[in-house]
Amino acid sequence: MDTTDVLIHLKKDIPADGRRQIEESLQGCDGMISGHFIKDHPQLVKVVYDPAAISSWTILKHVQDQGVEASLIGC
Numbered sequence: 001m002d003t004t005d006v007l008i009h010l011k012k013d014i015p016a017d018g019r020r021q022i023e024e025s026l027q028g029c030d031g032m033i034s035g036h037f038i039k040d041h042p043q044l045v046k047v048v049y050d051p052a053a054i055s056s057w058t059i060l061k062h063v064q065d066q067g068v069e070a071s072l073i074g075c
Contacts, residue, residue: 003033006056008045011069029062
């Protein structure tokens, strides 16, 4: 299995419980390896995934569907 990663930038700071909820929901997506906020940059989520199973745009849509304004970095 090949993996790749992408950064997702959240437009607003969200509380710690909201960040945890996003991380947990990302873990439930097929093809996701990991999704974690960067400790020193709480508006950035590093996502590692299997591009054969899920796309970066699908992952972004999943985050946005939780009511969070976000964009991909480096695409």
